[in-house]
Amino acid sequence: MKRHLSAIAITLVLGAWSQFSQAAVINFEDIATSAGNTVFDTSPDASGGFLFTSPSNHIHRVNQSGSFGDSGSTNLMIHDNGGANAGNGLTMTKIGGGTFGMSSAWLSEGFSNFGAKQVHIVGSLFGGGSVVLDFTLDGIFDGAGGLNDFQTVNFDGSWNNLTSVAFNGIGGTANEHAWSIDNINVGEAATTVPEPSTLALMALAMAGLGFMRRRKQA
Numbered sequence: 001m002k003r004h005l006s007a008i009a010i011t012l013v014l015g016a017w018s019q020f021s022q023a024a025v026i027n028f029e030d031i032a033t034s035a036g037n038t039v040f041d042t043s044p045d046a047s048g049g050f051l052f053t054s055p056s057n058h059i060h061r062v063n064q065s066g067s068f069g070d071s072g073s074t075n076l077m078i079h080d081n082g083g084a085n086a087g088n089g090l091t092m093t094k095i096g097g098g099t100f101g102m103s104s105a106w107l108s109e110g111f112s113n114f115g116a117k118q119v120h121i122v123g124s125l126f127g128g129g130s131v132v133l134d135f136t137l138d139g140i141f142d143g144a145g146g147l148n149d150f151q152t153v154n155f156d157g158s159w160n161n162l163t164s165v166a167f168n169g170i171g172g173t174a175n176e177h178a179w180s181i182d183n184i185n186v187g188e189a190a191t192t193v194p195e196p197s198t199l200a201l202m203a204l205a206m207a208g209l210g211f212m213r214r215r216k217q218a
C-alpha cells in the first residue's frame with residue numbers, strides 16, 4: 001500500500017513538473033551540414049519535431065562563414081528566390097499537429113550584400129488571433145571574422161498556444177532580404193507560470209512523499 005502511494009505521489013510530482021518544463025531547443029543539428037558547407041533544400045526541412053516550410057521551396061542549411069551568417073553550427077538561411085518577395089518566408093509547425101510555446105531564437109542577416117534589416121515574426125494562436133514582433137537586425141555581419149553575426153530575440157508569455165510561426169525578412173537589398181535562424185527555444189507552455197491548482201497538487205504530492213519517508217524511517 002505504502003509503495004503504491006509513493007508511486008502515485010512521484011507520478012503526480014513528475015506530471016505536474018512536466019507541464020512547464022518541456023522546453024527544447026531546435027538547433028538543426030539533427031539535419032546538420034558539415035562544417036564549411038551549405039546544402040540547398042528544395043523541400044521542407046524537419047528538425048526537432050517541427051516542420052519548416054518556405055513558399056519558394058528554397059531553404060539553405062548553412063554551416064559556413066564568409067558570405068553566410070555564421071552561428072558556429074548548422075542554421076537555416078532564407079532569401080527571395082529570383083525576386084519573388086513572398087519567397088523569403090519560413091513557417092514552422094509541429095509535426096503531427098498541436099500547440100507550442102516559443103521563448104527565444106537566434107536571428108542574423110543571411111548573406112553579405114543581401115541581408116535583411118528586420119525579421120517580421122507572426123505567431124498564429126490556437127483558437128484564433130495572432131502575435132507579432134518585428135525584430136531589428138544589428139547590421140553586424142562579418143562572415144569569417146570575430147564578430148557575432150547572430151542576435152537573440154526573446155518572446156514574452158503571449159507566445160504560447162501557437163499553432164504556427166511565420167518569419168519573413170524585410171528591408172535591405174530589394175528582392176533578396178536574406179536572413180538566418182538557429183537555436184529556437186520551444187516547448188509546451190514554455191513561459192507559462194504554473195497554475196495555483198498545479199502548484200497545490202505538487203505541494204500535496206511532495207508532502208505525501210515526505211510523510212512516507214518519515215513513516216519508513218520511524
Ligand SMILES: [Ca+2]
Nearest residue numbers: 027073074182
Ligand atoms: Ca545549429
Ligand SMILES: [Ca+2]
Nearest residue numbers: 139140149150
Ligand atoms: Ca548581425
